[in-house]
Amino acid sequence: MTAPPRPPSAWDGTAPRRITTAAVASARSRPTWTQGIAVLFGAAALGVLAAAAVALVRTLLSFAFMQDFLAAFPGEYVPPIAVESGFPAWVNWAHFFNVFLMVLIIRSGLRVRTEKRPTVFWAPRGNPKGKISLTLWFHQALDILWLVNGVVFVVLLIVTGHWVRIVPTSWEVFPNALSAALQYVSFDWPHENGWNNYNSLQQLAYFVTVFIAAPLAAITGFRMSGLWPKKAEKLSKAYPVEWARALHFPIMLYFVAFIIAHVALVMLTGFLRNLNHMYASQDAVTWTGFWVFVASLVVIAAAWVAARPLVLAPIAKVFGNVSGR
Template sequence: AVAAGPRPPLTVPRTVWPGVAATVRPAPKPEPRRIGPFTRGQWAGVVIVGGGGLLVAAALAVFFVRWFLSLDFMQDFLVTYPGEYHLPDTAPVGFPAWLGWQHFFNAFLMVLIIRTGLQVRTEKRPTVFWTPRGDKKGKTSLTIWLHQALDVLWLANGVIFVVLLFVSGQWMRIVPTSWEVFPNALSAVLQYISLDWPTENGWVNYNSIQQLAYFATVFIAAPLAALTGWRMGALWPKNATALNKAYPVEWARTLHFPVMIYFVAFIAVHVALVMSTGALRNLNHMYAAQGSVDPNAYADNWTGFWLFIASIVVTAGAWIAARPLVVAPVARLFGTVSGR
């Protein structure tokens, strides 16, 4: 039975008294701060263990591929497919100045698009909004407006690039013109893994893995990014029932982020290979439009390097400036900017 009233007094002298533990409880330890699914210590363990595992796997891959390429039939394969094939006789040699400008502007916009895209993905409660003048219901966050405005500039730059690519004949450098591109690409990949890298001169001809990578980036990944972004953006017709059913927004959301990951991976690998396969020569090709059929030419010319550094400074400045204080005055030229 449960006592209904106060406990009756003791009938014997009290000999036991409650200690400190009966009234004082230790404060619970605070939860460790997590970055994503793991704490900092756990992330350090993941990096150490995962990095060590990757290094061991990479070393094993290098040893295996070097042994594989030493076999007689693979030596014959490398002679037949050295990693590149001859371009058509009408293919241009070298890079025009407009291509260097396009390359810089594309990289500049791509970095800002990735930055704002990640902000859009992680932004929970926007503090600044943009509303078009003719559509009061089209209110959106200033971050989304900046992301879409950069997308428009990137698309315009891309259209100009593709038109000039075909007008000048430069398309033959990044569009495969022979089925030999595939065995040559396999040859180039094996040579890269073996650390005995293929000899190439980008001023004259890309190797086949470069050609396939540039083709996929320009003609597959870029259109996918544009189409999925358009589907999720404000310019998509909201009342087009049949069109919305044929192309659900869920498809676009599923594809858009992996395409961005592809661009990030492409940029990282691209920059790493540019720097490790003759940085001064490669930077002169793309930033200074200087090169020669001699692969060793311009190997000690610093013009392209300093232009590259200037482009990094400009891009870093834009990265820092991409915040409401700087973006809002520009956004007001096209609509109304307001707070929460």
Template sequence: MSTPKSKQAAGILERWNGLGLWAKIGVSAVGLIVLLGVAVLVVRWLTSLTAIQDFMTTYPGASELPANAPVGLPAWLGWQHFINTFLILLIIRSGWQVRTTKRPAAHWIRNNKGLIKTPGNPTKISLDLWFHLTLDALWVLNGAIFIVVLFFTGQWMRIVPTSADVFPNAISAGLQYLSLDWPTDDGWVNYNGLQLLTYFITVFIAAPLAIITGLRMSGAWPKNATTLNKIYPIQAARALHFPVMLYFVGFIVIHVTLVLATGALRNLNHMYASSNEVNWWGFGIFAASLVVMAAAWFLAQPLFLRPVASLMGKVTK
């Protein structure tokens, strides 16, 4: 027997399902802003308490790095940052199209030629999925190069926790951000605890999750591995893959917002010009990168993808 509360909840759910995509995004954005406003008020009250102030004095927000940690951001890291951003933007775009497009504009079939041949009929996939998988392969390759160079140059010490006090420092930095009394930022030398943990999660947890869940859903996964498929069912991969994409979207939005709000020229010089100076060089390179990414976003449609895909297989309507 339904209660008035259950009927009310059902009515709210029905109205929510009746909203369009952009209406849902708008309502969610308004709700998020309200929640953030409440969180700011609560945290500002908390940081006025003596105990919390003492905690933030003990843990100002950043842990000490090892004595041999490198200082500054080298040029290779700037290039890696651009390539990763370029690829992840198109991966998110193509992944969303794969998820939402019901009638693909074209399909792709791999050429069953060369040294490696697939018995039987080659699998036909949508052109969007071909683009998504191709980008995934390039992203994995770029990530592998990044990890190798990261550990070879010692830059790993800037994004891997080396001390347990990173956790209370991360809490302190989070309180400072939410109270709108933002922590002193010196990303050229050291990230605060919250930045460090976020970068660690993104590089060493979220990225591998995206890879192993995407691989499980791809045609490269062995379909006849009965035991392995029972241990790691495709339903589990599908349940994780989309939330991981949402994590990357959220990370990008927050990351870009803080980069621009905490000293845009200096931060962009760190990321794009490998310099700790405050001038317009980093901004200029960043602006040029936006033009390149906007052009790629525009060109990532069937009209322009068909000729490229046809080099690797057969494209059919």
């Protein structure tokens, strides 16, 4: 009795073999050793460029004319309008809510961009045609809460006079911002006096974030949302949705970059004191603000884990109808 023929161990035909799409995608997704080397080479190149930038700026600041520039513009100016020192409790609360909502907004926004086949949907009552994915509903709900928090923050800034802290009131802000930037790059950092007055680079960064980036994020998000009036043809033509899509994601990247730089400088320029400023309304080097900060991270982490259909669906049902595919 002859044994059954064994399948060939190597394919030697001329017709193309059938390879599943999943197998191709899996093969493409596996990082190769050349990609690893490219990443390491890129990181090393960035490190070399950073070191060169530090050395170049240090050399530049050693010249007499740059020493005169630093003496004339130390990195901050005294605002012409007096403002109370310190951070009121409402600043601490607004800061926490902003961080809490921003983290979840970025998470849900990335999910919206990458979600191919949503499994759960939300629709307003009486309008089934307005159905959107539960992820998009969550993203838009967070946006609304973030806007409310921002409006309250800006109103309190104006009422209490603390707007002077983050709104430039002198043209000296620009040379002082350049001075502060050079000092940061040289690692001979400007004097930190955030309890009383931000340096000019901080002031410009906060101003751009609060009064430019945040409104742009809101305007572009509103244009892409279901809240945009469908019958406003002239308005839609004047402000095409493509413009909003082209701007919305880069604005998110700006917020990510701002958060990374902000957290890094908080950690490197007096960690405990900065945390006391932001979370405990104290100008002291104690552990109070640190532990409040840790508690806030626990809350944010819990919300991150809970942001899934099992938890979100019952909440979404309060405001509309939730259904499966």
